[in-house]
Structures are given as structure tokens and as C-alpha cells.
Amino acid sequence: MIVEKLYEGEAAPRTPIRAGQFRMSMSEACTRRTGYEFLGYPPELSDADDRTAVVMQDGNLHEQDIVRRLLLKGFSIWNFGEGQTWVSTKVGNQTWRGHPDLFIEIDGVTYGLDVKAFRDEVFRREVAGAEEVLPGRYVITDPAIFTEGPFSIMGQMQLYLHSEKARELGITEWIVLVKNKNTAELAECIIPLMPDYLDYVTSRWRGFWGYMTAKRLPGRNFEKGSIECNYCSFRERCWGPLGELRRRTVELDDPDLVQAAQLWREGKDFEKRATTRLELSRLRFENAAIQNNSDRLLIDELEIRISIRSRTGLSTGYVSELLERLRRAGTLTDDVYNECWDETTYTEVRVADRRKRG
Numbered sequence: 001m002i003v004e005k006l007y008e009g010e011a012a013p014r015t016p017i018r019a020g021q022f023r024m025s026m027s028e029a030c031t032r033r034t035g036y037e038f039l040g041y042p043p044e045l046s047d048a049d050d051r052t053a054v055v056m057q058d059g060n061l062h063e064q065d066i067v068r069r070l071l072l073k074g075f076s077i078w079n080f081g082e083g084q085t086w087v088s089t090k091v092g093n094q095t096w097r098g099h100p101d102l103f104i105e106i107d108g109v110t111y112g113l114d115v116k117a118f119r120d121e122v123f124r125r126e127v128a129g130a131e132e133v134l135p136g137r138y139v140i141t142d143p144a145i146f147t148e149g150p151f152s153i154m155g156q157m158q159l160y161l162h163s164e165k166a167r168e169l170g171i172t173e174w175i176v177l178v179k180n181k182n183t184a185e186l187a188e189c190i191i192p193l194m195p196d197y198l199d200y201v202t203s204r205w206r207g208f209w210g211y212m213t214a215k216r217l218p219g220r221n222f223e224k225g226s227i228e229c230n231y232c233s234f235r236e237r238c239w240g241p242l243g244e245l246r247r248r249t250v251e252l253d254d255p256d257l258v259q260a261a262q263l264w265r266e267g268k269d270f271e272k273r274a275t276t277r278l279e280l281s282r283l284r285f286e287n288a289a290i291q292n293n294s295d296r297l298l299i300d301e302l303e304i305r306i307s308i309r310s311r312t313g314l315s316t317g318y319v320s321e322l323l324e325r326l327r328r329a330g331t332l333t334d335d336v337y338n339e340c341w342d343e344t345t346y347t348e349v350r351v352a353d354r355r356k357r358g
């Protein structure tokens, strides 16, 4: 056999993850998978037989092909080959590092440029709503397409765009050049700065280093049947026997399990009673605030503050983009869309207990 020998000894040239520092290319990845990597769990696909290495080398060949053709056509490009620069972005206390493919100057304006090579099926999905300016050459006008599907790339582009290097070079737009690996068709898209998307993507990683310090793994980010899990080299460890359960119902009467069922019922009962008690106290505090015309109460060493707040429905960056896309696609009527932004007011009761618990 030939095929069984061909990937032996291939090793992916990935920079190891360093504490406190994220790779921009992994911004949309599964946080749990990254946890396995950082905590040093051995991947199920050994380094000595790594198809990922081959996929990465393949990607580099497509990048080289685009660089060669850009140079041939006289474009002013830099940051390729030896000595490619790293860029970094700080978001809150997160530090991100990345390796942009290219910088390019067009009509006196500098852009970042990233080359992506996709198989035919993915390429078709990306150009579904694009304009075909020449046969096999597309311009994608809706960058939101890169926020969708498995392994989306928008997070990486936003981190590039918000980097110190982008600021230094005056870059406000990043070009994604997509190549169809099967047919060599090309598509380009200009990605603008999207601070809301940056918020969304970086919020996924909040608390990650806390988990790592405690040597714990974050929760699973994807479903077992997802493409992400199917391609993950920690899949067996992550899902284990729980991921292999048959779809059927069995009735059990093991005494330990019956006791566990009773514990669960008791727990739910406590939970319900606790909710009722907390709600009752809250109402009495609100009444007392009204009667005493005061937004701050001190009762038995509890400090209670009452304020009126407002919130806008579904107001997160990612959700707002998603709704906007659904509206444009005609899936959401304008009325339903507008309802999502209705402002509602509510009373916030914050309680601080000054009593030392024993």
C-alpha cells in the first residue's frame, strides 16, 4: 500500500501556545480544544502522522501562487516569504498575535491582504451572493458571509484590523482573496472594521487563562456531529463514551440511582423555595423603598440599593449583525426586526450582606 505511508513524519509548523497569549488564527476555534492543546494533552492524531501539516503546506502553496501572480501584475505588496512580520492586538487584558499574509498598496491606500484557499463546496457557499465580474472572478459585497459556517475567518480579520500595525500603517480595511482549490476561481472581499464582532469573538475567550491556571477545561463549544468536532484531534477524549450513546430509553431501579433521583427532586424543591423567598424579600424591599422614598436601605446589616435601568432587547454585536442579515434576506419583517430593539425598563435591586458568615 502507498497511502498508509504518505503522511508519516509530517509535522505541522504551529507556534506553541504561550500562557497569556492567543493566536489570532484560533480566535473562532473551540476554547476547549485549545485548552487540551495548552494543557499538553496528546492529540489523537500523532505528530508523526499529521494530515493537518499537509493541509497547511497546501495552503502555503496557494498563498505563494497568489503572491507570484500579484508580483507579475506589478502590484506593490510586502510581508511575504522570509521575515514576515507579526502583529499584535490588545483587547482588555487579552493579548493576541497574528501573522498576516500580505500588505498591499492600491491607488495610494494600504490594505492588509489574506489569502484563503477553500474546496469547491465552501467556495460556492462564499460566492453565492457575490457579483461575478469576469468568468470565475467574483467580488463578495457582503463581508458578513465570513462570520458564518464552520471555521469562520472574521475574528482573525478583525484582530488584524484592530492591531497596532494596522493603526501604524493607516489600514482600515482588509482584503480577503479566496481561491477555489479545485477550479482556481478567485473571489475578493473588502472587510471593514467591525468593533462589535471583535467584542463577540474576544468575549468567547474571557476567563480562558483562569481555566488553564486551575488546569480545567472550558465547556464544549460545538455539537458532537459538527464539522469542528469531526476534525478535532481531541474528539475521542472530549466526547468519550458519553458521545457514543444510543438513542433509546431504559428504565432503571438501582438503589443508588433511585437515591440520586430523590436528591435531584429535593434539590429542585430547594431551588424553587429559594427563588420564592428571594422574590418575596425583593418585593418587600421595593415596597419599603417606596414607603420611605429612598433608594438605599439598611436592614439587619443588608445594604440594599434600588435603581431603574433600561436595556435594549438582544443588544450584542453578533446578534445585531445576524438580525440585520436576516432582515436583508427577507426572513425577518421590519416589524419583527424593530421589536428586537424595543427599550424596556426594569428595577434593579442589589443587595450586599455585611454580616460575616460563620
Ligand code: SF4
Residues within 6 Å of the ligand: 030, 031, 032, 033, 220, 221, 222, 223, 228, 229, 230, 232, 233, 234, 235, 236, 238, 239
Ligand atoms: S471535540 Fe468538539 S467540543 Fe470537544 S474539544 Fe474538539 S471541537 Fe471542542
